Amino acid sequence: MSGDRLLVQIASYNTNLQAEHGLPQDLVDWLAPTLQVSTFLAHDPRAPDIVAVGFQELLPLHLGLSGLSSKVIESRNSLILSQIEEHAPNKERYTLIAKVVNVGVALLVYGLDDTVGRKVEDVQTQWTGCGPGYMGNKGGVGVRFRVPADDGGVGEVFTFVCAHLTAHAHKCARRIQDYHHIVGSLLFPPLPGTDSSTPTTIFSTSHLFFFGDLNFxxxxxxxxxxxxxxxxxxxxxxxxxxxxxxxxxxxxxxxxxxxxxxxxxxxxxxxxxxxxxxxxxxxxxxxxxxxxxxxxxxxxxxxx
Structure with missing residues (x-):
């Protein structure tokens, strides 16, 4: 960390329903160069403290509903983790904090071992579907976790949302409806230690990152x-x-x-x-x- 600031890298990739075809999507050229973004923020290359990678159209709807999404995202996890560590400035090590997938929308979040990777607490994942029958061909997935303060205090809460909204230029109103549906239904349990038992929205956080194929x-x-x-x-x-x-x-x-x-x-x-x-x-x-x-x-x- 630089002072108390964490460096967060976010990547989003629409795979165009190609996962089941076995195309050579090693993702290295897409993901690895951005690990050097820290050179713009510091004199010395610095590895990101948190890396969040979102996918959309991971699989066609019928294959996702048949349960293949988990297998595909696990293979992506292994590859991405190896490439993050291979191309980090000093070969830093990372830990998978959480992964969540709903049909074609998926999210993987990693933490740098030296800063947050082995420190996070209260990890939560959620998903919600949009589109016909709310089956998940469109929708959002989320990861939330807490990074305790160095003195043992509550620290800060990080929330990441990867979404895929309705396509086509003339369906802007539907995209807006999708967004509000995700905000209203992607609910997380209250964090431990709070008095409330009411589920919380994505905005109940210290830091919110919302990304994906928004289709505007x-x-x-x-x-x-x-x-x-x-x-x-x-x-x-x-x-x-x-x-x-x-x-x-x-x-x-x-x-x-x-x-x-x-x-x-x-x-x-x-x-x-x-x-x-x-x-x-x-x-x-x-x-x-x-x-x-x-x-x-x-x-x-x-x-x-």
């Missing part, structure tokens, strides 16, 4: 230059420029709903996502080439 899109007005583009390749080429992406963010559905309408994710902060190139929807086996259905929405009216 960009909704352009009809007079926008980008709304005139007819090909995915053209949009991808223009959005290579960070300055363009920064302008485009003003039409991001999530930012509009949160900052202008106050309908979703109120009180939460998001990183500067426009500094990174779009990741939806890459062609399988390709680098920086996109499938149909680029993550923009050209329309002349807002979602109600």
């Amino acid at each position: 899109r960009v909704d352009f007005p009809p007079d926008s230059e980008l709304s005139k583009l007819s090909r995915v390749e053209d949009a991808a080429r223009i959005l290579e420029q960070e300055s363009v992406r920064e302008d485009v963010k003003e039409y991001d559905q999530l930012l509009v709903e949160r900052d202008q309408k106050g309908s979703v994710f109120v009180g939460l902060r998001e990183g500067e996502f426009w500094k990174f190139k779009c990741s939806y929807k890459y062609k399988l086996g390709e680098v920086d080439r996109y499938e149909y259905g680029f993550s923009v929405h050209f329309s002349d009216e807002s979602e109600p």
Whole structure:
């Protein structure tokens, strides 16, 4: 730790329902380089104290409901843990704090042994489903734990939520409903030592991290230059420029709903996502080439 601050690394990956095909998803190129992010925060490379890895579309619904999700996530756990330790700056050791999976949505959380990995207490996991029949093809999974203070005090509570919300540009209202369903139904037992017996929401925590495939899109007005583009390749080429992406963010559905309408994710902060190139929807086996259905929405009216 640096002073009393913990370094948390979060990764989220939609596997595009490929887990049962045995494709070479070793995840190393995706996960390992970010372990060096600490070089921006300190003079010497520093391993993260907590690493949280979320998955969406881990398996098709029928395979997930048949019980295969647990086997797949356990294989991912073994690989991720080995790669975190292999690529940590000083080959630090980690412990799996918790794992939770519901059909295609999964979450693994690791702790650095030298700081929190062998220190955490009161570990809890929960899940909730959205979508047809609330079966879990969409929904959220959560992990909560407490890191006691060095003097034996209560310390701080960390809550991680990985979610997969409804897709398609025109279903923004459904995504908002999914979010509120997760907030209202992803409930944790009261932490030991508290007087209340009432289940607590994800907000009953010192630190909350909410991530995943949230599926909010960009909704352009009809007079926008980008709304005139007819090909995915053209949009991808223009959005290579960070300055363009920064302008485009003003039409991001999530930012509009949160900052202008106050309908979703109120009180939460998001990183500067426009500094990174779009990741939806890459062609399988390709680098920086996109499938149909680029993550923009050209329309002349807002979602109600």
